[in-house]
Amino acid sequence: MSPARSAEAGPEGRGLTASPGHAADGAVPGRVTDDPGARAQAPGSPAIHAIELRKRYRRTVALDGLSMSVERGEVFGFLGPNGAGKTTAVKLLLGLVRPSGGEAMVLGAPAGDLQTRRRIGYLPELFRYQSWLTAREVLVLHCRLRRLPRPRWAGAVDDALRIVGLSGRGDDRVGTFSKGMQQRLGLGVALLGEPELVVLDEPTSALDPVGRHDVRTIIRALRDRGTTVFLNTHLLAEAEHVCDRVAIISRGRSVATGSLAELKAARPSVRLRVGGLADGWWERLAGFGRWTPDGDWLLVEDMAAGRVPDLVGSIVSLGGQVEAVIPEQQTLEERFLELLEEK
Ligand SMILES: Nc1ncnc2c1ncn2[C@@H]1O[C@H](COP(=O)(O)OP(=O)(O)OP(=O)(O)O)[C@@H](O)[C@H]1O
């Protein structure tokens, strides 16, 4: 029996598991790398390293030279608007579709390597389980697909049900589950067997606020035990709550990468209260950023990073008396929208 299929999830349905016979149309066929040299270098290598990944679907360019690196043990947010290429990138990294160009290494092995896929947990964006199976049966099925040793099944299933808050519903059929409960079950499947890398594609899309909070707690717990988490989302708040670093992706390319603090500080704004500036100051200071008077204050936006001390020094050298300098914290949303507009 194989998991139910969805158009998006591909024939593997939801399990990123060792099922060599299940290669999809366009999926990388059972490519097993048994190069011990490649595996020996795995622990020191990044969790994910992609170089100039490209994917074209007929006339649509879904990925247009995506490069990025995800360190082991970090929670990495992959942020972008609808259609940016997030899900396509995940499918390429997992070997569910074949790239049109570029290359990627995942846990030290070429993307799609079947042995490595057993060390990855995956929650697809869209998936559906057989409605007649109970939650426990779905989890056992995925223990088998993942090739977990049979003595570990019961413990792994109980752990997964507990972690995602479905302990009381393990013997109920999936067909009786709400959308959010199915998403919780999908997350439970992704966590089976303590994978080294967990890839979550929009894990909270069907969840209520309690469920979203629970997922954040689960992600933090994964990080605490050293698991790498790759989180696809367009919910910026979700990224702000849990991600160590993020990449912002637009039209198939990464347009910015860094910690949230770095991204927000990349184009700082500052609010100034200044007296005594001589005529002609404007020409001398205009180049620091975009100036807007705001009552007694001046707002300088879109500055180059690290230029606030220079700005203050220049004002003083022009005879200005600087009464107050207040850095304005840009929100992730403002920076996100700016980056998308720039491209
Ligand atoms: N199987 C496919 N056939 C043709 N085009 C596709 C296919 N899968 C994705 N695309 C196209 O590739 C682009 C990127 O899609 P993708 O699903 O990767 O975006 P996304 O960033 O995950 O978006 P969302 O936030 O809506 O999930 C889109 O233009 C989409 O229409």
Ligand SMILES: [Mg+2]
């Ligand atoms: Mg998507």
